[in-house]
Amino acid sequence: MKTLLIIACLAVTIANAAAADDPLPSWNDGPTKSAILTFVQKVTDEGSPDFVPVAQRIATFDNDGCLWAEQPMYFQLIFALDRVKQLSADHPEWKTTEPFKSALAGDMQGLMASGKEGLAKIGAASHANVSAEDFADAARGWLATATHPKTGKRYVEMVYQPMLELLKYLRANEFKTFIVSGGGVDFLRVFAEQTYGIPPEQVVGSRMGAEFEMRDGVPTIVKRPTDLFIDDKAGKPVGIYQQIGRRPIFAAGNSDGDLQMLQYTTVDHDPSFGLIVHHTDADREWAYDRESHVGRLDKALDEAPQRGWTVIDMKRDWKVVFPR
Amino acid sequence: MKTLLIIACLAVTIANAAAADDPLPSWNDGPTKSAILTFVQKVTDEGSPDFVPVAQRIATFDNDGCLWAEQPMYFQLIFALDRVKQLSADHPEWKTTEPFKSALAGDMQGLMASGKEGLAKIGAASHANVSAEDFADAARGWLATATHPKTGKRYVEMVYQPMLELLKYLRANEFKTFIVSGGGVDFLRVFAEQTYGIPPEQVVGSRMGAEFEMRDGVPTIVKRPTDLFIDDKAGKPVGIYQQIGRRPIFAAGNSDGDLQMLQYTTVDHDPSFGLIVHHTDADREWAYDRESHVGRLDKALDEAPQRGWTVIDMKRDWKVVFPR
Numbered sequence: 001m002k003t004l005l006i007i008a009c010l011a012v013t014i015a016n017a018a019a020a021d022d023p024l025p026s027w028n029d030g031p032t033k034s035a036i037l038t039f040v041q042k043v044t045d046e047g048s049p050d051f052v053p054v055a056q057r058i059a060t061f062d063n064d065g066c067l068w069a070e071q072p073m074y075f076q077l078i079f080a081l082d083r084v085k086q087l088s089a090d091h092p093e094w095k096t097t098e099p100f101k102s103a104l105a106g107d108m109q110g111l112m113a114s115g116k117e118g119l120a121k122i123g124a125a126s127h128a129n130v131s132a133e134d135f136a137d138a139a140r141g142w143l144a145t146a147t148h149p150k151t152g153k154r155y156v157e158m159v160y161q162p163m164l165e166l167l168k169y170l171r172a173n174e175f176k177t178f179i180v181s182g183g184g185v186d187f188l189r190v191f192a193e194q195t196y197g198i199p200p201e202q203v204v205g206s207r208m209g210a211e212f213e214m215r216d217g218v219p220t221i222v223k224r225p226t227d228l229f230i231d232d233k234a235g236k237p238v239g240i241y242q243q244i245g246r247r248p249i250f251a252a253g254n255s256d257g258d259l260q261m262l263q264y265t266t267v268d269h270d271p272s273f274g275l276i277v278h279h280t281d282a283d284r285e286w287a288y289d290r291e292s293h294v295g296r297l298d299k300a301l302d303e304a305p306q307r308g309w310t311v312i313d314m315k316r317d318w319k320v321v322f323p324r
Numbered sequence: 325m326k327t328l329l330i331i332a333c334l335a336v337t338i339a340n341a342a343a344a345d346d347p348l349p350s351w352n353d354g355p356t357k358s359a360i361l362t363f364v365q366k367v368t369d370e371g372s373p374d375f376v377p378v379a380q381r382i383a384t385f386d387n388d389g390c391l392w393a394e395q396p397m398y399f400q401l402i403f404a405l406d407r408v409k410q411l412s413a414d415h416p417e418w419k420t421t422e423p424f425k426s427a428l429a430g431d432m433q434g435l436m437a438s439g440k441e442g443l444a445k446i447g448a449a450s451h452a453n454v455s456a457e458d459f460a461d462a463a464r465g466w467l468a469t470a471t472h473p474k475t476g477k478r479y480v481e482m483v484y485q486p487m488l489e490l491l492k493y494l495r496a497n498e499f500k501t502f503i504v505s506g507g508g509v510d511f512l513r514v515f516a517e518q519t520y521g522i523p524p525e526q527v528v529g530s531r532m533g534a535e536f537e538m539r540d541g542v543p544t545i546v547k548r549p550t551d552l553f554i555d556d557k558a559g560k561p562v563g564i565y566q567q568i569g570r571r572p573i574f575a576a577g578n579s580d581g582d583l584q585m586l587q588y589t590t591v592d593h594d595p596s597f598g599l600i601v602h603h604t605d606a607d608r609e610w611a612y613d614r615e616s617h618v619g620r621l622d623k624a625l626d627e628a629p630q631r632g633w634t635v636i637d638m639k640r641d642w643k644v645v646f647p648r
Contacts (some may be wrong), residue, residue, distance in 0.1 A: 164518055178525075201568045244525045245523075
């Protein structure tokens with residue numbers, strides 16, 4: 001038995017070595033790629049003083065702007081607006097009531113003028129008072145067919161190939177990969193498993209309340225627009241604490257919404273790794289940071305050097321952006 | 325490479341076969357043990373019409389009265405009362421204010437007379453306005469030293485040996501095992517990994533709100549007595565939906581607090597398995613069900629036959645109760 005197990009271990013080692021030829025083929029050689037490889041090697045090498053046991057190899061990834069694109073606006077907001085249009089047949093009053101009037105007219109300025117309260121109404125109308133199953137079907141259907149206004153791609157095709165490779169590389173090194181997103185957890189869960197290889201139980205996101213009932217003898221979860229939890233900014237460490245229950249050793253984000261997650265992961269916590277996707281590529285994707293209303297990256301960019309966070313320069317570091 | 329992988333698979337298969345001689349040695353042969361073995365075999369046999377892919381093999385377990393004992397009262401309540409005693413030095417006013425007065429005097433009747441509101445105050449005083457780290461240290465310290473008033477055992481020694489074997493057996497068959505408990509998630513997480521082999525991210529429980537702050541430059545989570553989520557009764561399917569994001573195919577409980585989790589897992593959802601621990605053994609543990617104020621089992625016991633849930637008769641089905 002022991003011999004067989006040794007052979008089994010050997011096989012796994014050889015398999016890892018083979019995959020390790022270049023685990024990040026879409027990343028250009030340079031300081032960013034090196035920093036990632038060096039970190040993973042040191043925490044997985046049992047002989048290293050920085051070795052981290054498997055159970056503690058928790059890696060968390062923001063989604064919008066980190067795993068997939070987020071311009072010209074969060075894709076989930078586009079879904080919400082499409083869904084409001086779809087549901088409007090049953091709500092004739094929306095034609096004359098804000099924020100629905102602007103939403104239906106595609107008047108983004110009018111919509112933004114309705115503020116957080118207006119967006120919350122759009123969120124509730126498009127995401128609440130529906131069974132979890134019906135909501136998932138709606139989101140799944142939209143993702144299967146809707147296309148991006150600029151690229152014409154389906155949204156799940158606008159994921160970042162280099163980040164897909166990074167997720168796989170970490171998992172090959174026995175990291176457990178999580179999404180920790182400001183996006184809605186039930187929206188994320190309909191595509192995260194197939195798109196990123198991240199199962200539903202490893203998705204942390206914003207959520208609303210829910211109720212359970214036996215509806216005509218069928219167990220049913222109904223989403224309710226109460227008890228909102230916003231998994232963004234200082235909410236991210238809270239979401240991680242509540243759902244994962246331990247500090248990550250690796251976190252990746254791209255905006256000030258990820259600042260606290262990066263702090264929680266790396267400050268006074270060694271070894272650890274903070275990674276920021278900096279959108280610098282107007283040709284292949286978009287270029288934006290401090291002034292952007294979507295995915296603003298300002299404070300976290302200032303804090304990166306002093307914290308030792310690695311900043312990806314998309315234009316320089318990535319051979320490709322989207323999967324070919 | 326391929327040959328090595330085949331040998332690796334063979335090694336794993338042989339290892340499984342060896343462990344499978346009797347995966348549940350503390351269970352007496354009979355209908356309960358048979359039902360469990362039959363279910364696991366049919367959902368893991370690729371040739372079976374009831375085969376379930378690995379990703380969907382989610383198993384959820386209640387904790388109090390299902391994985392460890394819960395008499396004469398929930399162990400976490402004993403911890404809360406001990407902690408109130410410990411903290412009382414800083415709160416001289418507690419000596420004259422209910423529910424603290426009764427708690428400090430060990431007057432359980434007086435404490436119960438303070439109702440849910442009183443217990444909530446005990447919960448907040450013992451669990452909130454403390455950093456997550458300090459709370460975990462306190463819980464860990466208590467579990468390491470406190471002993472049960474009747475058995476003299478430490479509380480983590482009062483886990484059910486047959487259930488430990490069941491957890492292992494399910495994991496050996498590539499189930500992902502979760503705790504879904506009315507108990508506090510952060511209390512559970514300090515011992516679940518070592519005691520049950522269940523990591524923090526697979527523990528679902530009741531929770532309170534939390535805040536993140538950089539405290540003197542150190543990332544800190546502070547527990548707050550707000551935004552309570554009670555992971556009990558209809559809250560259990562909600563907790564499962566929010567944290568796991570898919571329906572289990574196996575659920576185990578022991579009280580009416582598990583009724584909705586059992587419904588959610590098994591009703592209109594095949595193949596699936598519902599399991600109830602019925603406390604029938606006054607000699608080796610306790611005997612209680614319909615009339616008990618702790619772990620009342622009444623509606624779920626009535627519903628078990630029509631739903632096809634398997635009911636463990638502790639006295640008949642278990643060779644041993646606690647680990648020897």
